Amino acid sequence: MADVKLTLNLHQPTADPDVAERVADAAKRKKAAEETPAEAVERISAMSLTERERNAVEAVKIALTRETGSPSSAIRLRSGGGQVTKADVVAAGERILADTQRRERADRVAETLRTKPDNFHTLTRDSELPAFVERLREECRRQMREWPDRWAKLGVKSMTANDFEGTGVDTYIDVSIGYSVWLPLLNEGYYIPYGHVDMRGEPGFEFLDDMSAHKSTDSQLTRSKVLAAISPYLSQPAHGKSFHMGSARYDLHVAIKDGYEIHGCVWDSLDAMRMLNEHEESFGLKPLTAKYGRFFGINGPVYTFEDMFGNRSPAPFSIELVGIYAIKDVLYGWKLSEWQYEQMKNAASADGAGKLLDCYAMIDSKLPETDVFLARSGFVVDLEGLAKLESEFEPLLEQAREDVVTSYDIGPKFVRKMDRMLNAGKITDWIEKQRRRLARNKDATEKQRVIIAECEAAGKTSLKKYTNAVARLAELEAEDISPADEEHAPLFVTEFSITNSNHLAYLIYDHLGIRDRTGQFKRGKKRSTAADVMEAYYEEEEALKPLATVAAYEKLLTTYIQPMLGSAGKSSIIEVDGRVHSEFKSGGTATGRYSSSGYSGRPIDILREFETEELK
Known part of the structure; x- marks a missing residue:
């Protein structure tokens, strides 16, 4: 009889909250097991999501809508049991987006190679350099004859659009791998490659295929011979060059690393756009070309660097592919610069006289070379004086x-x-x-x-x-x-x-x-x-006021003193030459004032591996 009573008690409802929670968890797991992928995605989409997460979830939604049978591997939400989580759906969506980007990039590469214009020339042999230099000279001669006074306000006799491709965007470490130029009167562009590398089979470069990859058997030019051919023109101040480099001043830095200086850099289409419209959503060359291209004859799709190569250097990519992209860059740069020049020239002030171009010619056209000179020169810092200030300010801050x-x-x-x-x-x-x-x-x-x-x-x-x-x-x-x-x-x-x-x-x-x-x-x-x-x-x-006093001492110490000294756990911003180097931005603030930011590239600690006992 006691056994029967025990059995009955086990089946009676319990008021124990722990048991109730276990029953609820079991019901939740059962419901999760019965939930379809579409239902799971709808549940996740109702949650609070970042923009990145929202895009990934929407990608899964679209993929599930297109599926006619069981979900493919790309949209498998969960490999094991249990309820599908937000992380599961976001991860699946990001896989879908990555696959889509790869397919779209491959299509763009194929289309770019197929539609290469006849006036785009990629040099592959050193023997082609003399003919190229002659074409460059011919462009300058023609401009002096046909546009004798066109660039007089800028103080130059001719103008071309120029650009360098590099291993990255660090102005002190990365090196150039190719040079491109657009010759407007001759209506032709050139790409001269000399630093592409074969990275097929290397870890992290699995994305390269036969169509997009540079191969060691592909012909390119000798760096020293290219630099010897182009540096006389690029360092000639009487013949103008336009770039789209803005605050980075990348191309001028590159030239200095290659052993010469670019002079006659009188037009920066990024800075010029800031003068024309300081409220642009983006000052990148491609967004500006896509927005204003209809005014200067550029129609159709305008692909960004990321569209073609992703977030990486163009060095491991096909010379032919990079060449087409690079020449389009200088073509866009030229068309944009030319249009900007005319817009400034025709802009009338209140008194009816066009002063915008005068302002750019007298001030802004001089800034690229000036900024690079300042950046590379750097500043000597009185470290002993700063150390005394730190000792003085720290107790005041406390x-x-x-x-x-x-x-x-x-x-x-x-x-x-x-x-x-x-x-x-x-x-x-x-x-x-x-x-x-x-x-x-x-x-x-x-x-x-x-x-x-x-x-x-x-x-x-x-x-x-x-x-x-x-x-x-x-x-x-x-x-x-x-x-x-x-x-x-x-x-x-x-x-x-x-x-x-x-x-x-x-x-x-x-x-x-x-x-x-x-x-x-x-x-x-x-x-x-x-x-x-x-x-x-x-x-x-x-x-x-008490908080303001704290903020003042904190700013002095953390912004100006400790980063210089490398104290309070901070790495010193002083470079190996003993100077502080800044990158200057003429339009770096909302008010249009000059600003500067410290160089934040390679840590100087890397040089310690070259130290010897004697140096220590």
Whole structure:
């Protein structure tokens, strides 16, 4: 009879929350097993997604819609069991997008090779260089005859569009692999390759195929002979060159590494576009050509570098393919520069006189060569003086931080109030879990008491069942479970940190009650503690003076002093020549002022491998 009673009890509904959770989990797993891929994707698409994740999920959606049978390997959402997750769908979508990009790139490569114009010339033998140089000279002679005064404002007698292909975009490390030029009156373009490499079979270059890859058997020119042929023209200031390099000034840097200097660089189509329209969405050559090409005869698709080669150097790609792309670049660059020149020349000011071209000719046309000279020259830094300033400012910064604590009375009461506000969600979750824990304790306690009472009533206190229930009851009653309310919830934040943006936002907007004006600086944003927003507050809010003092010392130390010295765990920005090198940007700020950014290429620590014991 006891066995029958036990069996019945096992099948009765239970109020134990742990059992209920297990039953719910089992139901969820069953539902997940029955969920179709399309249903899983719909569920994921309703979640909060970044733009990258949203694109991947949409790709899976489209692929599933096209599938007529079972999902292909490209859209397999999960290899094992369990519910499909957001990560599963995003990973599948990114595989689909990658496959699509590979197919599209292959189609573009084939189309580019098939439609190569007759006036695009790629040199493959050193013996072709003299004829090329003669064509270059002929272009200059014709321009001096047919356009005798066209470029007079720029101080040059002729103009061509030029470009270098390289191993990368680091102006101090990467080297050129080819040179292209567009000759406008002769209506022909040239690509001269001298640094392509065969990378087939190498790890990371599996994407190369016979159509797109450079092969070691493919003919190209000798670097030294090419440089000897092109440097006399490129270093001649009387004959103008246009580039689309903007703030990078890449091509001028490349020439210096190759042993000569480019002069006569009087047109930079990126800088010129900034002067014509500082609000362009993009100042890249291809976006500008796609947008304005109809005004200067460029129609049809305009492929970017990434469209053709992805995010990598063109060095391992076919000379023929890179040549067509490079010549199109200088053709686009020429057409854009020519159009910009005419737009500036015809732009009328309030008094009716066209001054925009004068401004560009007198100032901006001189900047590319000036900027590169400044960048490569660098600046000598007084390290001893900076070290003294660091020693002076560090204790002042610590004092300023202490003043923040005392000025705003930041103590246990402040921290608790901040924690309650910033972690309201966590506290709500804790209270709910605590309620469940109290309920489980109450149910379990009642269960043990029932067992004890039954055993005592039956005179069976010697049974193991009774002694176990007594022991378990003692454990349950000894559990110290706090009440399920906000007062007893733990602190999730135990101290205030001035470097924590959430803590700082609470201090500014909640504790001090500063009116939130973030929207004036960052559209759609609220409660910002970004440096530009704070700087505006510091000028207007006297209550923020203690914070402004901290910010001033932090900026001096972290922006100007410590990066130079390589202190406080930072790597020194001083290069191996003992100087600081900056890249200058004439349109680097929203107001049009000059800006500069430090060189952030190869770490100078790499040179330590060449040290000897004597050098150490």
